[in-house]
Amino acid sequence: GNSVTQMEGPVTLSEEAFLTINCTYTATGYPSLFWYVQYPGEGLQLLLKATKADDKGSNKGFEATYRKETTSFHLEKGSVQVSDSAVYFCAHGSSNTGKLIFGQGTTLQVKP
Amino acid sequence: DAGVTQSPTHLIKTRGQQVTLRCSPKSGHDTVSWYQQALGQGPQFIFQYYEEEERQRGNFPDRFSGHQFPNYSSELNVNALLLGDSALYLCASSSQGSSYEQYFGPGTRLTVT
Numbered sequence: 001g002n003s004v005t006q007m008e009g010p011v012t013l014s015e016e017a018f019l020t021i022n023c024t025y026t027a028t029g030y031p032s033l034f035w036y037v038q039y040p041g042e043g044l045q046l047l048l049k050a051t052k053a054d055d056k057g058s059n060k061g062f063e064a065t066y067r068k069e070t071t072s073f074h075l076e077k078g079s080v081q082v083s084d085s086a087v088y089f090c091a092h093g094s095s096n097t098g099k100l101i102f103g104q105g106t107t108l109q110v111k112p
Numbered sequence: 113d114a115g116v117t118q119s120p121t122h123l124i125k126t127r128g129q130q131v132t133l134r135c136s137p138k139s140g141h142d143t144v145s146w147y148q149q150a151l152g153q154g155p156q157f158i159f160q161y162y163e164e165e166e167r168q169r170g171n172f173p174d175r176f177s178g179h180q181f182p183n184y185s186s187e188l189n190v191n192a193l194l195l196g197d198s199a200l201y202l203c204a205s206s207s208q209g210s211s212y213e214q215y216f217g218p219g220t221r222l223t224v225t
Contacts, residue, residue, distance in 0.1 A: 032212050044216040089154055093212030098168050102154030
């Protein structure tokens with residue numbers, strides 16, 4: 001069935017370190033892919049998206065490329081800040097079903 | 113531009129009781145989806161409403177029901193509450209042309225004792 005698998009956390013990094021959070025998916029057809037971020041006590045915020053193969057989504061220094069051949073959508077940032085500490089969720093969605101399927105989330109802790 | 117709003121913020125109920133949660137979508141959006149997020153987990157899709165009808169449903173029992181009003185706002189009702197219903201309930205809105213691109217509200221934290 002359709003699913004999303006993320007690397008387990010927590011991920012702990014020092015400020016200005018390079019970040020990678022792995023995400024792979026299984027889906028029928030050609031879904032759109034998303035990264036959402038959730039800060040403590042808040043709802044989910046859309047961080048970036050990609051709607052077709054080889055698209056690169058980017059926002060606030062974060063990037064992810066839709067890799068159809070490896071069914072992956074890994075999140076990267078070149079230099080993390082303390083304020084990036086949050087839980088990151090990878091998700092896929094289809095305009096046919098209208099629902100999003102989420103991974104289990106990866107907690108990122110950035111230390112000064 | 114107001115985003116997605118939800119009420120109440122927090123709620124405490126007893127097993128067996130019923131609860132109603134409310135959501136107003138982002139301006140310009142006509143589709144509302146509800147998700148349940150248990151502690152430490154990703155959100156799970158409950159159902160989606162468009163044109164006042166349930167269009168999609170996830171793997172949730174009939175105790176979970178909803179409604180959409182002509183102004184596109186929505187309610188989530190849960191009957192016969194169980195301890196396992198304790199979770200953060202998230203509402204997301206979108207436009208029907210791109211219903212998978214969803215914007216989330218802050219959620220309602222439901223605690224069942």
